[in-house]
Amino acid sequence: MKREDKAAVVEELGEKFAKAKLAVLTDYRGMTVSALQNLRRELRGSAAEIRVAKNTLLKRAIQDTPFAPLGEYLQGTTAVTVTDDDPVASAKVLVDFIKTNPQLVIKSAVLDGKLLSAADLTALSKLPGINELRAQLLGVMLAVPTSFVRVLNGVPQKAVYLLAALRDQKAEA
Numbered sequence: 001m002k003r004e005d006k007a008a009v010v011e012e013l014g015e016k017f018a019k020a021k022l023a024v025l026t027d028y029r030g031m032t033v034s035a036l037q038n039l040r041r042e043l044r045g046s047a048a049e050i051r052v053a054k055n056t057l058l059k060r061a062i063q064d065t066p067f068a069p070l071g072e073y074l075q076g077t078t079a080v081t082v083t084d085d086d087p088v089a090s091a092k093v094l095v096d097f098i099k100t101n102p103q104l105v106i107k108s109a110v111l112d113g114k115l116l117s118a119a120d121l122t123a124l125s126k127l128p129g130i131n132e133l134r135a136q137l138l139g140v141m142l143a144v145p146t147s148f149v150r151v152l153n154g155v156p157q158k159a160v161y162l163l164a165a166l167r168d169q170k171a172e173a
Contacts, residue, residue, distance in 0.1 A: 009061075016049070017065045017067050022087035022109065023062075024108075025070055025080055026080075026081065027076055027107055028052070031104060038097075039097050039104070042093050046090050047089070048082065048089075048090040049081070049083070051079065053078070059074055067113075069110060070109075073108040088124060088130065092125040092129070106121055111124070
């Protein structure tokens with residue numbers, strides 16, 4: 001690889017790290033190409049990208065970024081997953097993929113500047129995603145006015161039932 005190509009790769013990775021919320025280092029040793037392509041496809045659905053790069057180029061790309069703590073884990077075969085969208089969705093995809101492909105091993109991760117272990121990433125994957133949280137919030141926001149309307153509707157409704165009962169009672173008499 002020529003020096004210009006290496007500089008271009010470092011610049012491209014640096015741009016990805018500058019925008020990223022989550023970066024996950026994995027060891028992909030023993031995985032087949034088709035399995036790695038399936039993982040790429042699944043990650044693309046959650047607005048994430050997995051990239052295989054040389055450790056030296058990754059070290060240069062993470063310098064002076066919040067992802068600098070990952071430098072000590074850059075050994076052996078390394079693939080980096082980066083997302084600038086929902087970190088929970090990407091973590092779920094990785095953890096679910098590892099269940100069926102145990103060759104993929106999580107080395108470490110950084111979320112918003114904080115170093116995470118593989119266990120932390122697994123715990124993150126169990127949290128509800130951003131869309132699920134939005135749905136829960138919307139449900140709570142709609143429940144309050146709906147309950148309020150039901151309470152307000154209860155008083156006239158009981159009055160109507162009372163009048164109907166009085167009408168029925170007078171009709172019988």
